[in-house]
Amino acid sequence: xxxxxxxxxxxxxxxxxxxxxxxxxxxxxxxxxxxxxxxxxxxxxxxxxxxxxxxxxxxxxxxxxxxxxxxxxxxxxxxxxxxxxxxxxxxxxxxxxxxxxxxxxxxxxxxxxxxxxxxxxxxxxxxxxxxxxxxxxxxxxxxxxxxxxxxxxxxxxxxxxxxxxxxxxxxxxxxxxxxxxxxxxxxxxxxxxxxxxxxxxxxxxxxxxxxxxxxxxxxxxxxxxxxxxxxxxxxxxxxxxxxxxxxxxxxxxxxxxxxxxxxxxxxxxxxxxxxxxxxxxxxxxxxxxxxxxxxxxxxxxxxxxxxxxxxxxxxxxxxxxxxxxxxxxxxxxxxxxxxxxxxxxxxxxxxxxxxxxxxxxxxxxxxxxxxxxxxxxxxxxxxxxxxxxxxxxxxxxxxxxxxxxxxxxxxxxxxxxxxxxxxxxxxxxxxxxxxxxxxxxxxxxxxxxx
Amino acid sequence: xxxxxxxxxxxxxxxxxxxxxxxxxxxxxxxxxxxxxxxxxxxxxxxxxxxxxxxxxxxxxxxxxxxxxxxxxxxxxxxxxxxxxxxxxxxxxxxxxxxxxxxxxxxxxxxxxxxxxxxxxxxxxxxxxxxxxxxxxxxxxxxxxxxxxxxxxxxxxxxxxxxxxxxxxxxxxxxxxxxxxxxxxxxxxxxxxxxxxxxxxxxxxxxxxxxxxxxxxxxxxxxxxxxxxxxxxxxxxxxxxxxxxxxxxxxxxxxxxxxxxxxxxxxxxxxxxxxxxxxxxxxxxxxxxxxxxxxxxxxxxxxxxxxxxxxxxxxxxxxxxxxxxxxxxxxxxxxxxxxxxxxxxxxxxxxxxxxxxxxxxxxxxxxxxxxxxxxxxxxxxxxxxxxxxxxxxxxxxxxxxxxxxxxxxxxxxxxxxxxxxxxxxxxxxxxxxxxxxxxxxxxxxxxxxx
Numbered sequence: 001x002x003x004x005x006x007x008x009x010x011x012x013x014x015x016x017x018x019x020x021x022x023x024x025x026x027x028x029x030x031x032x033x034x035x036x037x038x039x040x041x042x043x044x045x046x047x048x049x050x051x052x053x054x055x056x057x058x059x060x061x062x063x064x065x066x067x068x069x070x071x072x073x074x075x076x077x078x079x080x081x082x083x084x085x086x087x088x089x090x091x092x093x094x095x096x097x098x099x100x101x102x103x104x105x106x107x108x109x110x111x112x113x114x115x116x117x118x119x120x121x122x123x124x125x126x127x128x129x130x131x132x133x134x135x136x137x138x139x140x141x142x143x144x145x146x147x148x149x150x151x152x153x154x155x156x157x158x159x160x161x162x163x164x165x166x167x168x169x170x171x172x173x174x175x176x177x178x179x180x181x182x183x184x185x186x187x188x189x190x191x192x193x194x195x196x197x198x199x200x201x202x203x204x205x206x207x208x209x210x211x212x213x214x215x216x217x218x219x220x221x222x223x224x225x226x227x228x229x230x231x232x233x234x235x236x237x238x239x240x241x242x243x244x245x246x247x248x249x250x251x252x253x254x255x256x257x258x259x260x261x262x263x264x265x266x267x268x269x270x271x272x273x274x275x276x277x278x279x280x281x282x283x284x285x286x287x288x289x290x291x292x293x294x295x296x297x298x299x300x301x302x303x304x305x306x307x308x309x310x311x312x313x314x315x316x317x318x319x320x321x322x323x324x325x326x327x328x329x330x331x332x333x334x335x336x337x338x339x340x341x342x343x344x345x346x347x348x349x350x351x352x353x354x355x356x357x358x359x360x361x362x363x364x365x366x367x368x369x370x371x372x373x374x375x376x377x378x379x380x381x382x383x384x385x386x387x388x389x390x391x392x393x394x395x396x397x398x399x400x401x402x403x404x405x406x407x408x409x410x411x412x413x414x415x416x417x418x419x420x421x422x423x424x425x426x427x428x429x430x431x432x433x434x435x436x437x438x439x440x441x442x443x444x445x446x447x448x449x450x
Numbered sequence: 451x452x453x454x455x456x457x458x459x460x461x462x463x464x465x466x467x468x469x470x471x472x473x474x475x476x477x478x479x480x481x482x483x484x485x486x487x488x489x490x491x492x493x494x495x496x497x498x499x500x501x502x503x504x505x506x507x508x509x510x511x512x513x514x515x516x517x518x519x520x521x522x523x524x525x526x527x528x529x530x531x532x533x534x535x536x537x538x539x540x541x542x543x544x545x546x547x548x549x550x551x552x553x554x555x556x557x558x559x560x561x562x563x564x565x566x567x568x569x570x571x572x573x574x575x576x577x578x579x580x581x582x583x584x585x586x587x588x589x590x591x592x593x594x595x596x597x598x599x600x601x602x603x604x605x606x607x608x609x610x611x612x613x614x615x616x617x618x619x620x621x622x623x624x625x626x627x628x629x630x631x632x633x634x635x636x637x638x639x640x641x642x643x644x645x646x647x648x649x650x651x652x653x654x655x656x657x658x659x660x661x662x663x664x665x666x667x668x669x670x671x672x673x674x675x676x677x678x679x680x681x682x683x684x685x686x687x688x689x690x691x692x693x694x695x696x697x698x699x700x701x702x703x704x705x706x707x708x709x710x711x712x713x714x715x716x717x718x719x720x721x722x723x724x725x726x727x728x729x730x731x732x733x734x735x736x737x738x739x740x741x742x743x744x745x746x747x748x749x750x751x752x753x754x755x756x757x758x759x760x761x762x763x764x765x766x767x768x769x770x771x772x773x774x775x776x777x778x779x780x781x782x783x784x785x786x787x788x789x790x791x792x793x794x795x796x797x798x799x800x801x802x803x804x805x806x807x808x809x810x811x812x813x814x815x816x817x818x819x820x821x822x823x824x825x826x827x828x829x830x831x832x833x834x835x836x837x838x839x840x841x842x843x844x845x846x847x848x849x850x851x852x853x854x855x856x857x858x859x860x861x862x863x864x865x866x867x868x869x870x871x872x873x874x875x876x877x878x879x880x881x882x883x884x885x886x887x888x889x890x891x892x893x894x895x896x897x898x899x900x
Contacts, residue, residue: 072860304797348758449852
């Protein structure tokens with residue numbers, strides 16, 4: 001057991017009332033917060049002093065690490081308009097060429113970039129299971145193991161959202177066979193998926209969750225099996241849902257119901273369930289998700305980049321849906337940009353301001369994500385939570401001059417990843433003074449990307 | 451005459467074809483680019499070496515410096531929805547309490563923050579002319595002089611867009627009298643405005659332009675007088691146009707025509723004219739602006755923040771309108787975020803990608819803004835242009851690993867203000883290694899904001 005203490009001159013512990021407190025002492029025991037005291041005027045002897053504004057660790061609830069390799073490379077020549085589906089072809093081309101060593105190196109650098117941005121837990125939505133030709137690796141979990149090792153080395157907590165992918169899409173009411181590149185993704189059936197996933201090995205800072213790629217890639221019977229696996233293992237269950245209108249149309253044609261309706265019909269919804277995106281949900285979809293206390297993981301910078309549209313985040317909250325946030329395609333890795341984008345894009349769609357409070361937005365970026373990823377109670381500075389927290393420096397021109405009462409709004413509306421000074425994961429300092437303690441992130445990114 | 455030379459390992463000189471060149475030597479003579487040579491393998495003796503990615507200086511074509519004091523302070527308690535007009539009340543409260551010394555200090559810190567973000571020229575849309583009670587200062591240009599001094603000290607080029615503001619709004623087809631706070635803004639009539647503005651003194655890195663606050667605040671006869679002044683002085687002419695639907699409705703009720711139509715009818719449109727925002731333009735408005743080769747200055751981060759909506763930037767370009775960008779309310783000061791927001795918000799509105807090329811977006815942020823602010827030929831790395839340029843470091847996790855062919859897209863879609871390493875204005879290095887050469891920006895912001 002290792003014990004340590006931190007003293008924060010100003011901190012938000014996660015209250016939705018948005019209270020910022022001074023002199024917050026966080027006692028850590030074996031990676032977990034043992035006690036929190038406030039209004040402690042001076043740092044206790046031996047405590048690590050965190051100057052700036054400390055918040056719970058940020059959760060990136062939806063990541064495809066390998067897509068970091070696409071940053072800056074899919075913007076076309078400008079006057080050629082493209083769609084989400086054409087972007088997907090470019091993404092598939094990248095997915096076709098990566099091997100376990102390349103995945104390990106790319107994920108390690110990308111996860112390290114996330115920690116520098118203040119992210120303390122990532123949900124990696126992982127579906128590159130096989131050799132490029134579709135045959136199994138000797139260890140069928142070799143790719144997943146590479147991702148788990150990358151997270152461990154980067155110092156980030158991880159939920160491996162191990163993804164079932166069985167079909168090549170829905171067309172005219174029927175499932176298409178897998179395309180060549182999609183054969184990397186498949187376990188052939190849900191039973192083989194379950195057998196493989198049950199064998200994934202985890203450490204103290206990792207766990208496994210289930211993912212249904214989408215209703216395009218998983219049939220109803222398989223959805224049921226995956227949902228049962230998640231229930232049986234008390235694991236989170238994620239699925240891409242209604243990112244594009246076409247998915248809704250195809251699902252309706254095939255099953256007479258929306259993707260959310262189909263997932264509900266086959267037992268997937270509930271409080272362990274996270275719908276990723278949810279950009280094009282109907283009112284009744286939102287009601288179904290809310291009744292089950294499900295989460296929607298918004299990925300606003302990706303949804304902007306891929307021209308998905310603006311999801312109805314305000315209506316979700318009103319209906320009882322929890323929110324989480326994800327960097328998804330890694331076009332940007334900045335949880336503050338994701339948080340403000342939820343509110344700002346709602347403003348663009350509605351002509352009104354103030355749909356979500358700064359505390360609610362930062363709550364989605366912290367506790368909402370921890371809950372979605374199967375670390376309940378995490379993402380708050382309270383006893384019993386994982387000892388994960390992030391400190392923002394207040395000496396950049398972006399943050400300078402914020403009063404205590406404006407710190408939360410400043411963090412949401414003005415901070416960037418570049419303002420993160422210290423990151424603690426499981427009680428260990430992974431980022432200090434803006435530098436990763438063991439990885440030269442830029443050098444590794446350069447090596448793996450060029 | 452002072453001569454100097456710079457050697458850039460990689461640079462974009464401003465071509466819309468998006469060409470990135472290596473070994474670019476920029477010779478500077480008396481603040482102006484004297485010659486540019488490319489493919490120079492090693493730095494000439496005595497040349498300043500700029501490692502990274504050098505681009506023309508960024509133009510912030512629409513700024514209200516004093517609104518920097520509102521950052522993080524108008525986000526409300528979240529569940530209370532507010533509108534643009536309620537935000538304006540908060541802004542007015544701030545406008546009511548600032549004096550020339552306070553303006554000087556706030557503008558100096560804010561302009562210094564802009565230079566740190568790579569901005570080399572600012573258009574300050576200035577209308578706080580009088581004492582708070584509406585009486586003139588002894589020197590009626592005292593506030594403007596404070597702003598010009600602030601820009602000079604911060605090392606930024608400036609166009610003071612000196613603004614005429616005569617009425618308190620349009621209501622039921624008639625101009626309302628000025629409210630108490632609006633009496634700070636007024637010259638009583640356009641003739642007195644012209645007399646005052648003609649007396650503003652400028653230096654080599656400053657000039658004066660004209661601004662019509664809006665059709666809400668300036669009547670048709672005065673619009674004509676201001677447009678004539680701008681023609682006579684060969685000065686840029688700016689106006690807030692159609693930021694909110696209510697302005698369109700009020701203008702139609704009063705004048706039977708849109709704000710753009712009214713400005714056209716009274717001689718304001720043309721290639722010296724910049725419509726700020728243009729969020730709610732009709733097709734015929736856009737056609738009128740395009741026929742005159744006018745500019746629209748988009749302020750996307752402010753338009754998000756104030757829930758204005760998404761302007762039709764693609765249609766503007768197709769119609770021959772030039773684009774420029776502005777930080778406006780200073781909720782964010784990041785020209786890269788503004789540039790990508792133009793494209794990304796178009797994607798949200800349309801469901802399609804690729805409306806504007808990265809070179810076009812960065813062109814709006816550079817040459818488009820210089821043109822709008824009355825520095826024609828500026829914002830390009832070509833002989834005869836002002837020697838203003840900005841270098842992005844490539845060693846942050848955001849930018850690391852971009853290939854030369856992806857640098858432009860990377861600058862637009864991944865860079866932030868925090869990635870700016872060097873800024874040169876008029877041949878002088880104002881920012882080196884990310885630090886302002888004479889101002890402790892965070893300390894001054896803290897002092898003036900708290």
